[in-house]
Amino acid sequence: MLNTGYILDEKYEVVKTLGQGGMSTVYLCKNTRLGNLWAIKEVKKELKGQIDFLAEPNILKNLSHSGIPRVVDIFYREDNLYMVEDYIEGETLEEYIKKIGLIGSKEISKITLSICDIIEYLHSCNPPIIYRDLKPSNIMITPKGKVVLIDFGISRVYKQGGDKDTIYMGSKGYAAPEQYGRGQTCTQTDIYGIGAVMYFMTMGKAPTALLEPLKDKSYGNKVDIKLKKIIQKAVQIDIESRYSSVNEMKEELLRFSDKEYYTKTLLINQENNITSDSNLDKGTINFYKIDSSSDKTKIEDNTVKTNNDKVNNEKSKKAQNKFKIPHMKLKVNGDKSKKSFKRKLASILVCIGIIFGLIYLVTDHGKTEQIINNDQITNSKNEDKAVDDISKSENKIDTNSIDNKEDIKPSIQPTENKSNTESSSVSESTNDKEISDTSDDKLENKKESKAKNNGKAKGKHKYDEGN
Numbered sequence: 001m002l003n004t005g006y007i008l009d010e011k012y013e014v015v016k017t018l019g020q021g022g023m024s025t026v027y028l029c030k031n032t033r034l035g036n037l038w039a040i041k042e043v044k045k046e047l048k049g050q051i052d053f054l055a056e057p058n059i060l061k062n063l064s065h066s067g068i069p070r071v072v073d074i075f076y077r078e079d080n081l082y083m084v085e086d087y088i089e090g091e092t093l094e095e096y097i098k099k100i101g102l103i104g105s106k107e108i109s110k111i112t113l114s115i116c117d118i119i120e121y122l123h124s125c126n127p128p129i130i131y132r133d134l135k136p137s138n139i140m141i142t143p144k145g146k147v148v149l150i151d152f153g154i155s156r157v158y159k160q161g162g163d164k165d166t167i168y169m170g171s172k173g174y175a176a177p178e179q180y181g182r183g184q185t186c187t188q189t190d191i192y193g194i195g196a197v198m199y200f201m202t203m204g205k206a207p208t209a210l211l212e213p214l215k216d217k218s219y220g221n222k223v224d225i226k227l228k229k230i231i232q233k234a235v236q237i238d239i240e241s242r243y244s245s246v247n248e249m250k251e252e253l254l255r256f257s258d259k260e261y262y263t264k265t266l267l268i269n270q271e272n273n274i275t276s277d278s279n280l281d282k283g284t285i286n287f288y289k290i291d292s293s294s295d296k297t298k299i300e301d302n303t304v305k306t307n308n309d310k311v312n313n314e315k316s317k318k319a320q321n322k323f324k325i326p327h328m329k330l331k332v333n334g335d336k337s338k339k340s341f342k343r344k345l346a347s348i349l350v351c352i353g354i355i356f357g358l359i360y361l362v363t364d365h366g367k368t369e370q371i372i373n374n375d376q377i378t379n380s381k382n383e384d385k386a387v388d389d390i391s392k393s394e395n396k397i398d399t400n401s402i403d404n405k406e407d408i409k410p411s412i413q414p415t416e417n418k419s420n421t422e423s424s425s426v427s428e429s430t431n432d433k434e435i436s437d438t439s440d441d442k443l444e445n446k447k448e449s450k451a452k453n454n455g456k457a458k459g460k461h462k463y464d465e466g467n
Contacts, residue, residue: 094136134193173206195234
């Protein structure tokens with residue numbers, strides 16, 4: 001191990017030791033010429049015959065991803081290989097969990113999605129690169145919340161058609177069964193590692209046995225059921241039972257995140273729409289800021305704030321639903337709502353018809369015929385009374401005429417001649433005829449007026465019925 005202040009390759013001064021493992025040691029070094037910091041990885045010469053010294057730099061030199069450090073230089077000293085890489089400021093996921101304790105499902109999902117982005121990039125290379133050593137100590141979280149994957153020491157290029165790996169390598173608790181000689185490592189090997197890291201973030205410890213993450217009782221009652229199912233599918237013993245690709249696992253995580261932490265609704269007022277973060281759909285995840293002064297309380301405060309925002313959004317959604325127009329709901333609820341709406345519409349139309357019927361009966365429209373009938377009855381009564389009066393007057397006239405005749409007869413002198421007698425009888429008959437004619441004319445006029453009134457009443461009734 002190199003001491004602080006030691007100069008490597010005449011320009012890199014050792015500042016401190018960042019980490020040490022069975023295969024290598026990593027130092028934080030300062031470029032004495034430029035003043036910038038680098039991470040220099042020392043691979044011990046004793047491993048030269050067991051592994052390919054240049055495998056890691058050869059893999060990294062062709063990669064370009066924000067979650068993977070660059071290799072900018074290599075050199076040898078006393079047969080040890082030294083690789084100069086980007087220095088990633090922050091802390092490992094293992095240190096982070098130990099410091100703040102268990103984290104929530106939301107943050108587990110976000111960190112896992114970032115890991116999936118990096119692994120998916122490695123698998124997309126031609127040929128695919130299998131990382132093979134996913135564990136919390138190889139995952140860095142920067143102060144800005146970015147996830148970076150370090151230490152590609154046992155990564156390998158996938159060889160199609162191979163039966164087994166030449167060397168069995170991996171970390172206990174995180175290595176897939178095939179890394180212990182059951183078969184060749186493949187893309188599903190890294191999926192197993194992702195699931196094991198998720199189990200660590202959920203329970204705060206590494207699996208002690210292959211079957212531990214598969215048992216429901218290992219999780220307790222506080223773990224989200226859907227999150228547990230994702231972990232269990234990723235760590236299946238049989239390769240074929242795991243997710244077929246990292247992208248499939250990502251989609252499952254995104255569905256879990258959308259349902260748990262984002263509310264998607266179809267609202268009439270587009271200004272109040274609540275949609276998921278567009279960065280999530282692109283695979284870019286924003287994390288809580290982590291630095292030396294951060295603690296569990298800050299993250300819990302952020303979680304409480306997020307939950308409060310969620311509750312307020314749900315209240316706003318309920319308030320708006322009260323004022324939605326019924327026909328707009330058909331777009332959301334589908335065929336069942338359409339049928340329900342049609343039934344409601346039919347009921348409303350029937351009620352409206354009943355209401356209009358009652359209004360018709362209550363108002364003057366319903367009384368029109370009754371008024372006309374009353375008028376007709378009144379007119380007929382008046383006409384009958386008029387006829388009675390005329391007949392009475394005629395009787396009076398007849399009586400008067402008879403009395404006049406009787407008065408006239410005694411006044412006739414016996415000395416008048418026969419001609420005078422005949423002329424008076426003629427005049428009397430003429431008067432009787434005139435009186436009868438007058439009465440007949442009055443009767444005819446009465447009948448004509450009665451007929452006219454009946455005609456007017458019938459015409460008015462027909463006019464009202466037409467309207």
